Amino acid sequence: YLFLLSKAFQKREKGHLEAFLAVRPLFITMIYGWALYAISQVVLTTYLFWKQIKFLPWFWNEFSIQIFLWGVLFPVAFAFSIKILPLYLRLPSIRWWKKHFGWLYCCLSYLYLLFYALSWSFLKELFLLLLCLWIIGFILGLDILTRFRKPWTHEKAISHPPSPKTRKNYPDYGEFGHFEWAIYTAYFCLLLAVILEGGGIIRSWFGQSRLLPLDGLRHLYLFGFITFLIYGVGNRMLPGFVGKKQIAFPFLVDLGFLILALALLGRMSPYLPYWIGKERFFSYLFGWSGVIGMVATLIFFINLFFTFYGKKK
Structure with missing residues (x-):
């Protein structure tokens, strides 16, 4: 799975791949998150078998959860939200989103995981707080809960008016x-x-x-x-x-x-x-x-x- 995704991202971004340019940092975060999670599970399982330990140590169990949450689930959820929710919910245009926002999330998440693994409490909490602020900014930018800005359809020249039968604010x-x-x-x-x-x-x-x-x-x-x-x-x-x-x-x-x-x-x-x-x-x-x-x-x-x-x- 990771090999196929990596090969797709290594190709030139043209045609249908252009749609992934803006969210590529989030997908790359997810790819490395999957790899890190899978490797950690293999290593831990081997260690438990070798030492005949019946219970996974609490710290490593928590660390695995953090990897999967911040390194896999969140980035892919945010990437899909950027690409499809404006269409399905008639949210504002995603012109506010820039690729470096995704790289910022990538850096914050992996620095948080690094300090989590090192048990450096203050830096771990600091980068987790920065991740929380990033997510709040993302939600405000998406405008999914506030709807302060006009939907993307107002920025397009529509040759035919939308059918009156469609639900209000939805296509x-x-x-x-x-x-x-x-x-x-x-x-x-x-x-x-x-x-x-x-x-x-x-x-x-x-x-x-x-x-x-x-x-x-x-x-x-x-x-x-x-x-x-x-x-x-x-x-x-x-x-x-x-x-x-x-x-x-x-x-x-x-x-x-x-x-x-x-x-x-x-x-x-x-x-x-x-x-x-x-x-x-x-x-x-x-x-x-x-x-x-x-x-x-x-x-x-x-x-x-x-x-x-x-x-x-």
Whole structure:
């Protein structure tokens, strides 16, 4: 997989590859992140087998998670967001994005991972704080939550006015359900997570407790951001890969989102204020959040299955 990606990036950027020029730094970050993660897992697994150790040391487990999060998942999510979300959500033009922004993320993320591996606490937290600030700037530049700027369509000369049947502010007719709900939720969770992460770092420098435990932040990053982004973009983009013009059951997109949101609420319930998080309902919801999330995943699978193999639309 990495070999094929590397060969693609080594070719001259012309034709269809020109679209990747702006986000190439993010994809390169992802490629090296995949390589670093895979190598670390092979080395650690070999070490555990050789020493007959049954449990992975806590530090290396955490370090592996950080590699995969900041070196793989985030850069590829940001790259796809830049290229496809302005089209699907009619966001502003990406003229604000410059290639050196991607290189900045690459440098910050790998310096953070380096200092994490060296256990240099202050520098590790400093570069993590800078990464949080970078992400806040990225979200503001994308304008996905604020929508202060006009969409990219206002900058283009449109020969034919858009059909009045399309949904307001969106280029579709509702044939993909409200897929945007999941995307907005994803970026809201990401913004909330980096604010809590950065604020917690600053508080720790003054000897105060963090705003949210590490497990809670991880749920916001992986469940709140990555999972919801995959769900929203997948429902919108994957039907086109097989030549379908709509998803099989648009109402299942909305239903799956609501169930997924319930699972996220349950997963985050232990970190809600004490008087809420200790209520019996939320205790049950936390215990069942994994099962509820799998129900949403099953709905996602069923919808895509009938989209791929059902009658062509």
